[in-house]
Amino acid sequence: MRIVLGVGGGIAAYKVASLLRLFTEAGHSVTVIPTEASTRFVGVATWEALSGHPVTNNVFDDVQNVNHVRLGHEADLMVVAPATADLLAKAATGQANDLLSTTLLMARGPVLFVPAMHTEMWQHAATRANVATLRARGGTVLEPAGGRLTGKDSGPGRLPEPAEIFAAALALTGTNPSGAASLAGRTVTITAGGTREPLDPVRFLGNRSSGKQGVALAAAALAAGARVRLICAHLEVPTPAGVELVSVETALELRAATLDAAADSDVVIMAAAVADFRPDRSSDSKIKKRDDVADPVITLVRNPDILAELVHERNARQRRQLIIGFAAETGDDHGNVLDYALAKLTRKGCDLLVVNQVGVDRVFGQDRNEVVILDRGGKAPLEVSGSKAEVAAAVVREIDARRTGTWPSDAASNRANAHRGPARPLD
Numbered sequence: 001m002r003i004v005l006g007v008g009g010g011i012a013a014y015k016v017a018s019l020l021r022l023f024t025e026a027g028h029s030v031t032v033i034p035t036e037a038s039t040r041f042v043g044v045a046t047w048e049a050l051s052g053h054p055v056t057n058n059v060f061d062d063v064q065n066v067n068h069v070r071l072g073h074e075a076d077l078m079v080v081a082p083a084t085a086d087l088l089a090k091a092a093t094g095q096a097n098d099l100l101s102t103t104l105l106m107a108r109g110p111v112l113f114v115p116a117m118h119t120e121m122w123q124h125a126a127t128r129a130n131v132a133t134l135r136a137r138g139g140t141v142l143e144p145a146g147g148r149l150t151g152k153d154s155g156p157g158r159l160p161e162p163a164e165i166f167a168a169a170l171a172l173t174g175t176n177p178s179g180a181a182s183l184a185g186r187t188v189t190i191t192a193g194g195t196r197e198p199l200d201p202v203r204f205l206g207n208r209s210s211g212k213q214g215v216a217l218a219a220a221a222l223a224a225g226a227r228v229r230l231i232c233a234h235l236e237v238p239t240p241a242g243v244e245l246v247s248v249e250t251a252l253e254l255r256a257a258t259l260d261a262a263a264d265s266d267v268v269i270m271a272a273a274v275a276d277f278r279p280d281r282s283s284d285s286k287i288k289k290r291d292d293v294a295d296p297v298i299t300l301v302r303n304p305d306i307l308a309e310l311v312h313e314r315n316a317r318q319r320r321q322l323i324i325g326f327a328a329e330t331g332d333d334h335g336n337v338l339d340y341a342l343a344k345l346t347r348k349g350c351d352l353l354v355v356n357q358v359g360v361d362r363v364f365g366q367d368r369n370e371v372v373i374l375d376r377g378g379k380a381p382l383e384v385s386g387s388k389a390e391v392a393a394a395v396v397r398e399i400d401a402r403r404t405g406t407w408p409s410d411a412a413s414n415r416a417n418a419h420r421g422p423a424r425p426l427d
């Protein structure tokens with residue numbers, strides 16, 4: 001969806017950079033309009049770089065596009081954060097003297113104000129009256145969080161955490177990226193990225209995983225209300241605010257962290273690209289080129305299959321837990337991608353297997369993905385294509401459907417261009 005993010009002139013503006021990240025990682029297009037004062041806290045370059053769109057608060061920039069009209073009409077949602085006492089007053093009295101205030105008057109979609117200011121300002125009769133006016137007109141004004149404010153003072157007035165604002169914003173539009181899926185009250189552990197298996201202090205065996213799909217899953221699970229633990233091997237993308245992070249490097253470290261986290265997780269998603277093999281030994285010092293001895297030979301030993309172990313543990317302890325695996329496959333002379341994936345689903349015993357076909361330019365590092373979700377319970381395969389955020393949302397819907405025992409309607413799956421039916425072989 002298209003979001004206009006108005007940024008007010010308060011110190012909490014810096015936290016809004018994380019909010020912007022959450023929106024963009026979930027696949028939304030965001031135009032930021034900072035007030036003049038706010039640019040003293042966070043500069044225009046930050047907003048342009050993070051949003052990927054030009055940023056101004058001047059109605060006289062780009063006049064031919066009549067930006068306040070265009071942005072106001074196009075916005076599916078406007079969020080104002082931090083909504084300072086000044087911005088609340090301007091909005092309540094309909095002032096229109098810059099791009100943000102004029103766009104607020106043009107907006108026809110939902111508007112979310114996220115106040116942040118000192119307690120006295122928040123509790124002042126003028127602010128109370130402005131908030132009441134905005135609410136009476138249908139605007140949503142979040143209650144600020146309590147706690148430490150800019151100086152030594154504390155009390156109500158803190159900007160809520162970006163993840164909370166994100167969830168409130170999506171709830172307001174009814175367009176949670178995962179549709180109506182809710183993982184509220186659930187703990188979801190997700191592994192992401194590629195493991196690195198050391199050869200010596202400077203070299204490792206790695207893989208091409210960027211971690212984008214796993215990170216998108218974390219954002220989608222967070223948006224659906226879950227408590228999210230993200231176990232990160234090597235990632236090339238930033239992680240969303242609001243998730244609990246555990247950083248690991250090797251498959252063995254990832255195994256220990258995941259088995260530990262799984263003990264109290266309702267859902268475990270193994271999106272990490274875990275090395276199947278590691279060098280049998282890692283040299284303590286850098287391996288040297290030497291003319292007087294033969295070149296080294298690397299012997300590989302097999303890493304434990306974490307996914308299979310998770311399933312084994314879950315069954316042994318009779319946990320009510322959903323386990324989802326990923327399969328990055330290529331076909332070969334003996335079978336196509338789906339043949340291999342179905343065999344893997346049976347072998348590993350997980351509940352769902354998200355299958356994609358990989359190659360040097362396919363899937364790894366890309367923003368789009370094309371997957372088939374296979375279900376061990378025998379439901380027809382679900383084909384999903386779209387951005388990694390959309391694929392993540394579809395996976396979250398499938399998880400939610402397993403928990404409630406129902407399947408999402410095709411309509412609910414349409415956003416991610418999902419199609420349930422006999423899966424086409426991917427190659």
Ligand code: C5P
Nearest residue numbers: 270272274303304305306307325326327
């Ligand atoms: O067997 P393969 O590596 O293709 O299976 C992929 C799935 O298994 C992924 O979900 C991956 O995270 C997981 N995996 C694992 N432990 C390994 C290798 C892969 O859990 N040693």
